[in-house]
Amino acid sequence: MARKLKIGITCYPTLGGSGVVATELGKLMAERGHEIHFITHSIPFRLGKFHKNIFFHEVEVNDYYVFRYPPYDLSLASKMAQVAKMEKLDLLHVHYAIPHAVCAHLAKQMIGDGFKTVTTLHGTDITVLAQDESLKDLIRLAINESDAVTAVSQDLINETRQLVDITRPIDLTYNFVDKRVYYPRDAVSLRADYAEPHEKVLMHISNFRPVKRVSDVVDIFERVSKQVPAKLLLVGEGPELSKIQCKIRQMGLEDRVHFLGKQEDVAQVISVADLLLLPSEKESFGLVALEAMACGVPTIGSNAGGIPELVTHGETGYLCPIGDVEGMAAYATQLLKDEKLLESFREACLFRARNEFCNDVITTQYEQIYYRVLGME
Numbered sequence: 001m002a003r004k005l006k007i008g009i010t011c012y013p014t015l016g017g018s019g020v021v022a023t024e025l026g027k028l029m030a031e032r033g034h035e036i037h038f039i040t041h042s043i044p045f046r047l048g049k050f051h052k053n054i055f056f057h058e059v060e061v062n063d064y065y066v067f068r069y070p071p072y073d074l075s076l077a078s079k080m081a082q083v084a085k086m087e088k089l090d091l092l093h094v095h096y097a098i099p100h101a102v103c104a105h106l107a108k109q110m111i112g113d114g115f116k117t118v119t120t121l122h123g124t125d126i127t128v129l130a131q132d133e134s135l136k137d138l139i140r141l142a143i144n145e146s147d148a149v150t151a152v153s154q155d156l157i158n159e160t161r162q163l164v165d166i167t168r169p170i171d172l173t174y175n176f177v178d179k180r181v182y183y184p185r186d187a188v189s190l191r192a193d194y195a196e197p198h199e200k201v202l203m204h205i206s207n208f209r210p211v212k213r214v215s216d217v218v219d220i221f222e223r224v225s226k227q228v229p230a231k232l233l234l235v236g237e238g239p240e241l242s243k244i245q246c247k248i249r250q251m252g253l254e255d256r257v258h259f260l261g262k263q264e265d266v267a268q269v270i271s272v273a274d275l276l277l278l279p280s281e282k283e284s285f286g287l288v289a290l291e292a293m294a295c296g297v298p299t300i301g302s303n304a305g306g307i308p309e310l311v312t313h314g315e316t317g318y319l320c321p322i323g324d325v326e327g328m329a330a331y332a333t334q335l336l337k338d339e340k341l342l343e344s345f346r347e348a349c350l351f352r353a354r355n356e357f358c359n360d361v362i363t364t365q366y367e368q369i370y371y372r373v374l375g376m377e
């Protein structure tokens with residue numbers, strides 16, 4: 001049996017799908033007996049209760065008076081090196097190229113002895129940041145200097161090759177959900193708080209950034225609700241929220257739309273829905289569509305980025321070109337009006353989530369990558 005590893009993990013601990021995936025992966029690796037050291041500026045928000053084998057090392061930024069901008073990246077790199085030496089880590093796994101993969105590269109120089117790093121690309125680190133010429137060379141360096149690089153969809157691998165001019169191997173490692181957490185929850189009483197028994201529930205969950213096209217969500221809902229009695233639940237918050245609230249008022253939809261704000265227990269909330277709307281402009285994977293799928297909720301969305309690798313058009317949801325609100329509304333209406341079809345989609349969702357994106361399978365893939373870079377295959 002291969003020896004248990006000591007793994008350092010760095011991610012954005014307070015927001016986004018990349019932080020969720022990194023944290024869940026750390027928890028699952030710890031369950032397998034590996035020792036996990038999170039090196040982040042605050043405790044990862046999905047870490048939850050006490051876990052044996054999980055340690056947290058806080059990155060504190062030195063606010064020395066000559067610094068106009070306190071150098072977080074340098075503090076992180078130093079902390080990575082310090083923890084790696086002190087705890088005798090086998091490797092560092094960083095999520096998101098900027099600045100984490102760059103810091104890992106710096107840390108590696110400080111640690112020496114052929115120390116290994118693994119980088120996982122999540123999407124915007126390439127699709128947004130690598131568009132910036134001032135960052136492109138830095139991202140390329142960080143990727144090329146990692147001992148293994150993984151990406152959350154084939155689409156992201158293709159974009160990375162194209163945008164950053166990378167030829168090195170990149171492992172495709174899809175995102176996953178923990179099947180013990182993500183399953184259809186009993187949502188009868190919660191649902192009754194928001195919708196009448198004869199009404200359908202559409203849901204959107206995001207960080208309300210422009211890339212999510214939440215305005216399309218409202219346009220789709222307006223069209224659907226003319227055909228099917230329905231409510232829209234909006235979960236999350238972000239820069240577009242007040243614009244969306246205003247749009248809903250202007251369209252006279254206030255009594256049919258509920259804002260739930262940020263929610264911790266996504267599986268419970270999502271189980272209320274009949275459909276998830278995800279019309280994003282860009283989405284390297286679309287973790288929320290997987291969270292929905294695992295709870296038996298089909299997605300109607302755009303065919304942007306990696307979404308088609310996750311949502312099977314005509315089986316676990318329907319996908320249309322970005323901005324095609326008419327098409328998305330038509331598919332949503334068709335599905336909501338046909339209870340038998342909706343039920344078959346629900347079943348297909350549960351089957352696909354359990355078989356293709358299950359925590360056991362993906363955790364093993366990451367574990368194999370760790371052993372490979374350490375020459376322990």
Ligand code: GMT
Binds near residue numbers: 018122124
């Ligand atoms: O835009 C977001 O939703 C946040 C962002 C992040 O960095 O956490 O999400 C990216 O990583 C997620 C986890 O791998 C993917 O599911 C999202 O598709 C990806 N977002 C984009 O590509 C826009």
